[in-house]
Amino acid sequence: NTYPHVIILWGMPGRQVAEFLRVVLTDPRTSSAYIMTCFPLQKIAFQVYYDLAMAGKLTPVDGQLMSSATSFPLTQPNTTHIPAFRAEMGKYMEQTGRVDASLWADEAKAVREYGPWGHEPPSSDSAADVRRFFNEHPNAANLMLTGWLTGKVIQLTLVQARWMQSSKTYRSGLFEQMRYIIGGDYVLGDYGAPCNPVAAFLGAVCYCNQGGRAAIVSKLDSAVWNTIEESGFNYVQKDCYSTHTSLPRPLHFLTLVFTDDAALTSTALNFRNAIAAFLKIVRFETRPLTFSYLNVQRTTAQALLDHQLLNYTADVVAGAITKGMRVDGYLVPAPVYPRPHLVEPMRNYVYLMPTLEQQMFLLYENLATLRRVTSIGSGVRVVLHGYADDEASSITAVLYRSAATFNYNNPSVVMVPSTKTVGSALVRRQINFVLAVTAADVADVVDFLIADKSAIVVVVFDDLALHYTALVTALSSTPASVQARVITFTNLPLWSDTSEKVYLDFPLMQVFHYAMKVPSNYTPSSLMNIMTVLLAIELASMTPEPNSAAMVDALYRNGVMFTEGMAFGPFNWGCKVTSSGRVCLQHNYGAQSIVMLSVQRMLDPRVPPLAAPMTPSLVYRPRVASSALTPAERNGIIAGVVLLVVASIAAVGLLLYCCMDNRDNDAAPKDGDEPVTLVFTDIESSTALWAVLPQLMADAIVAHHRVIRQLIAKHGCYEVKTVGDSFMIACKSAHSAVRLACEIQTKLLGHDWGTVSIDAAYREFELARADADDDYVPPTARLSEEEYAAVWCGLRVRVGVHTGLCDIRYDEVTKGYDYYGDTPNMAARTEAVANGGQVVATETAWWALSNEERAGAAHTAMGRQGLRGVPFAVEMFQMDAVPGRRHAALRTEIEAILPDETGTETASSAAGALLSSVGTMSGPAAGIALVLTSCFAPYPVAQRVRELQPLLSKWGVGAPPRSRAVSEEDYWQGLMNRLALRIATVSQARQRMGNGGAVVAGDMPDVGAGGALNPLVGGGGCGAGGAAPRPSGMTAPPRSEEPSAMRESRLFRRAPLGVLPASRAPASKKESCSASTIGWRDDVMPFTGPASRRASEERNARRASGSMSDEVIVVRMPRGLGWPRHPNMVEPCSGHAGGEASLE
Missing domain, CATH: 3.30.70.1230 (Nucleotide cyclase, GGDEF domain)
Incomplete structure (x- = not known):
């Protein structure tokens, strides 16, 4: 179509202009063109346009008629001078009645026919008549506004008494660097008289009789003039005239819309919508942007693109292209392909997102991390979906090089035709690396991961960007364990992360989320499109006259580009001569800090990425393989192995005896000067x-x-x-x-x-x-x-x-x-x-x-x-x-x-202190200890320790290594006492649970002086009614008299471990006893008493009465020393609390 798209009409109002407009608007060759005119021609253009419409010679199209002006139309919102104008002029019209609406009857007729106001009949309400006049006479109102502004300026000059002395002083005063503000926001000036260079240098406006520095463009919508958004133009206040002001050259973007490919069509629409939303928030005044879209099909794309670029200007071709297309001479940033491809070595193609080579390299570099997601092997299954044989061979070769670099076996590669889905090609219990995922494949992938709890599917960023919505929608309703096993790569900030931290690190993200409005629009393709445009703008700013060639040169000249907190590069393209010959670099990809993340993280940004950001080196190395052996070498090795096995069998016993206590300390931090x-x-x-x-x-x-x-x-x-x-x-x-x-x-x-x-x-x-x-x-x-x-x-x-x-x-x-x-x-x-x-x-x-x-x-x-x-x-x-x-x-x-409280000078003495803390046993723990001692008595001491280990393990009792300073008898006794305490604790709690009580983390049951929980006594305690008598025969096991490093006195002071159940209040002072308790627990959260509110209240009341201490004291004494022991909560009170209490 070579007919005019835009007709610019400039001239004086008159019959010739009107006739020209009638011809243009009725000629089929020009009737669809946009008409751009100026403020003096607004009224005549309006009248001709709607006269033709009412005569049935054209159908009005909103926005077809446009006009420039230095003032806003009356429909402009958010101004203060327009309401002031309407108020003053409305009052004038009401009071004088000097406005004859019949003078503009034709204009009103068109507005009533095509405008949004409808026909309002005359009324006795003068205010309504004024409002109707402004609505029905848009052109007359605009002229009135211009006259009102002129009158307001004259009014402001008349308040200057000094100027009124003569016409000369008045003219001189008008140019004394004067600026006039009308109605609060309409600005005219500065006006300036002739002045010398010093005044001009210091900021004066010289030789200036023009006050306006701005203009806007309005369009005609339904017989109403409306300002076109972002159509304003202004220049600096110091410049009086626009003679030396030129509009910056726009940066032109062209996007191909592949109408025969749904995914690529969606890509183009996403580009348009994302950029449009973003540019509503962010304005680039120094470099206007224009965007055009060309509908093509895969078979016609190259020819249509060549024709478009031959006849129209474009600087950047952004969005989707197909493999093999030649877009020579134009910057092509972040090209999007229908399926992932290896990098095309073209200087003007600039890859900003992770390339296929980078992602395959990172797959094997992070394979160990990836395997730990579900603890599977290192086998990788590669599914190539819809690739031609030659391209599949090229991709496979790069995969093999990546696997060899990190010394992994080559992956198994399977090709799936484009007419089928990939579901049948996925392998259970392996890492499946799938290329060219389609929307139809998503359901297969999800079903496969649900059925196999350990398999992993890795998709590349290219497929994620194309099918993000389908993939996330399908996975959002699956368990997190499924979401965690769909992995991809990106160098973008996480598009769904709305945390303050990401806003601090990447301020662009806050603007991105504000522009996209709803979370469903937070997609990787939208963010990628915005980053692509921003990088192109950054390149344009580096060139005095931006064009494709200059922008490409600027890219490789700078090497590394920084945009909104992200780095791209290094880009390098060229050859140089070295001592070894001519070396050429063709490095047109620049994704840095690539992270490996799961769909689970995309749905919940609080989930961490699988690995730290990495920039792959793409330095490939051959696989390290063992050398082939000759038959003689093999026979020699076999004979040597036989001899080695025989020697090893003989040495195993000695090795175990000497080294069984050794530990692998390689991972231990050993430098006291390092944190x-x-x-x-x-x-x-x-x-x-x-x-x-x-x-x-x-x-x-x-x-x-x-x-x-x-x-x-x-x-x-x-x-x-x-x-x-x-x-x-x-x-x-x-x-x-x-x-x-x-x-x-x-x-x-x-x-x-x-x-x-x-x-x-x-x-x-x-x-x-x-x-x-x-x-x-x-x-x-x-x-x-x-x-x-x-x-x-x-x-x-x-x-x-x-x-x-x-x-x-x-x-x-x-x-x-x-x-x-x-x-x-x-x-x-x-x-x-x-x-x-x-x-x-x-x-x-x-x-x-x-x-x-x-x-x-x-x-x-x-x-x-x-x-x-x-x-x-x-x-x-x-x-x-x-x-x-x-x-x-x-x-x-x-x-x-604290660790320092439970240890002495070494870990071994810490174990000794732990074991010796049991001290003298009493209550049910003593009885259990007696039974255990009797059961193990026939064994020698060393065998007792060995036979006790399974019981310790089953009951969860720790057994630290024995120090050589601790006798075997004491070591056995300590372990047995700890086991007895654990069994007594569990028995007590189980009995309370069986009696309708509740075990609640945070509280502790009754404890005896030896640290044992009494399972045979309910509430227990020293009270008027006493307690159930202790079973007879529960004596502490005999203890060794040998000196031991485990016998060590230690005093520990701990805060209350929850709410401790107390005994009933004593009936008399004589019956009152001081109960010593030990906070014996495994996890800081001990037991409580029966979990009823009444019991809790009663317990709190008893605590308030001082029947139990608010602290827990653990005393560890040498066994050889006597210690006056108070009666515990499971023993009857005696009249004397002192002396050594013995078990009977």
Whole structure:
């Protein structure tokens, strides 16, 4: 179509202009053209246009008629001078009646016919008549506005008394650098008289009799003049005339719309909509942008593009193209193909997103990380969907080179024709790398991942951008475990992340989200399109006369481009001569800091990416393979192996005897001058779980230990020690520690515990506590089954992380390293205040992470927290390891059991102190100890220790290595006493559960002086009614008289561990006894008494009366020393509390 698209009409109003317009608007060759005119011709153009319309010679089209002006039409909103004009002129018309509407009757007739106001009959209301006049006479009103502005300027000049002396002083005053503001926002001036260069240099306006510095363009819509959005033009106030002002050359974008491909059509529409929405928020005044769209088909695309570029101007070809198209001479940033392709070596093609080569390289570079998502092998299945044989061969060759570089086996490659879906080509229990995913494939991928719990599907960014909506829609209703196994790559900020942190790191994201308005528009293709346009604008700003060639040259001249916090490059294209010959570089791709992330993260930005951002080197290396052997070499090796096996069998015994206590200390932090990050873990309510689920807990603890130890090895950390079900772990880097802590939560969540009883028990604990405490809100007990299953499963482990300097010591006995000082104490306190399933890190651990590591860590700032025993508030951060989990408030009232309190100079003496703490046994624990002693009496001491190990493991009792300074008899006695205490504890709790009580995490049952919970006495205590008598024959087992390093006096002071049940109030002072209690627990959260509100209130009242101490004192005494012991809560009171109490 070579007919005129736009006709610019400039001239004086008259019959010749009117006749020209009639011809143009009725001639078929020009009737569809847009007419652009000026303010003096507004009225005549309006009248001719609607006269023809009312005569039936044209159909009005909104916007076909446009006009420039220096004032706004009366429909312009958000002004103050137009309402002022309407008010003043309306009052004038009401009072004088000097406006004859009949003079503009034809104009009113057209407005009534085609305008939005309809026909308003005359009324007695003069205000209504004024409003009707302005509505029905848009051209007359615009002329009146111009006259009103002129009159207001004259009015402002008359207030200057000095100017009124003569006509000369008046003219002179008009040009005294005067500026006039009318109606609050219409500005005219500055006006300036002749002046010297000094005044001009200092800012004066010289030789200026023109006040306007701006113009706008209006369009005719339904017989009403409306301002065209963003059509205004102005220039600097200092320049009086526009003679030296030129409009900047626009930057022209051309986008191809492939009408025969639904995905590519959607790509073009997305480009148009995203850019249009973005440009409504952000204006580029220095460089106007124009966008045009060309409808093509795959078979005609090249010819139509060549014709378009031959006849019309374009600088940038953005959006979709097809493989093999030649877009020579134009900048092509971030081309989008129907299916992923290798990079095309063309200088004007600039790849901003991750290329196929980069993504294949990163796939193998991160293969170890990817395998750990579901603990599968390193086998990779590559599915090429719809590729020709030659291109499939090229892609396969790059895949093989990538696999060889990281010493992996070549992937298995299968080709699927474009007429079929990829579902049948996916392989179970493997990593499936699928290229050219289509919308029809999405359902197959989702069904496959639901059926196979361990398989992984990797898609490239190209496919994600094309089919993001279909992929996310299909996966949004699946479990998180399925979403986590669809993996892709990107170098863009996460488009769905609306956190303050991402807004701080990438200010563009806030504008992006504001422009896109709704989350469904937050897509990778929209963000990619905006980044493409921004990069083109940045390149245009680097060239004095922007055109395609200059922009491409600027790209390779700068090498690396920075746009809105993102870096692209380095771009390099050219050849140079070196000593080894001519070397040419063709590097036209520039994606940096590429992250590997899952669809789960896209749906919930709190989920961390799978790996830190990386920029692949694309330096390929041959696979390291073993050399082939000759038959003689093989025979020699076989003979040598036989001899080696024989020698090894002989040496195994000696090796085990000498080295069985050795530990692998390679991962242990050893430099005391470097910060160490410590991780403490503990199972929430483990003692309560042992009480209600003793048979299940043995296997659960084994699984818990196995999972954590696997993760410790995976992240290169060091297991310092375990105490019961608690771990102390040391890491050389804070990032490893945080990732370890988070993965502990996700792995335990995904573990198959084989039972729902653990979750049911946690629910009961929470509900029982809620019954006893009006202020307590259960965080999980009232969730629906679907909500609960998504974020909770099995044991709940709380984790604390802290970084700092430690006193690092090597223990010659345990052959391992231990860590002392404030850092382990703070880490223990941090773990103690956390809730089950929660990861809490201190501010020092958080700020020990790099900027990129913090950017990739989903977290919640918890503010400053006061900790018991710490004189200052500590800022805490929750690592959101499992998105959607909700926790109770931090338990800052808890007093942690610190590592330095449970150890002496070495880890071995710590174990000794732990075992010797049992002391003299009493109550049911003594009876159980007696039975155990009798059962194991026939065995020698060393065999007793071995035979006791399975019981210790089943009951979850820690058994530290024996120090050589501790006798075997004492070591056995200590282990047996700990086991007896655990059995007594569980028996007591189970009996209380059977009697209708409830075990609630956070409280503790009655405790005897020896630390044993009495399962044979209900409430227990020293009261008027006494307590049930102790069974006879429950004597403490005989203790060795040998000196031992385990016999050591230690005094520990701990804060209250919850609400301790007290005895009934004594009837008299004589019957009153001082009860010494020990806070024996595994996880800081001990038991409570019966969970009824009445019992709780009664218990609180007794505490207030002073029947029980608010502190728990643990006393460890040498066995050889006597210690006056008060009667405990399970023994009858005697008149004298002193003296050594003996069991009968």
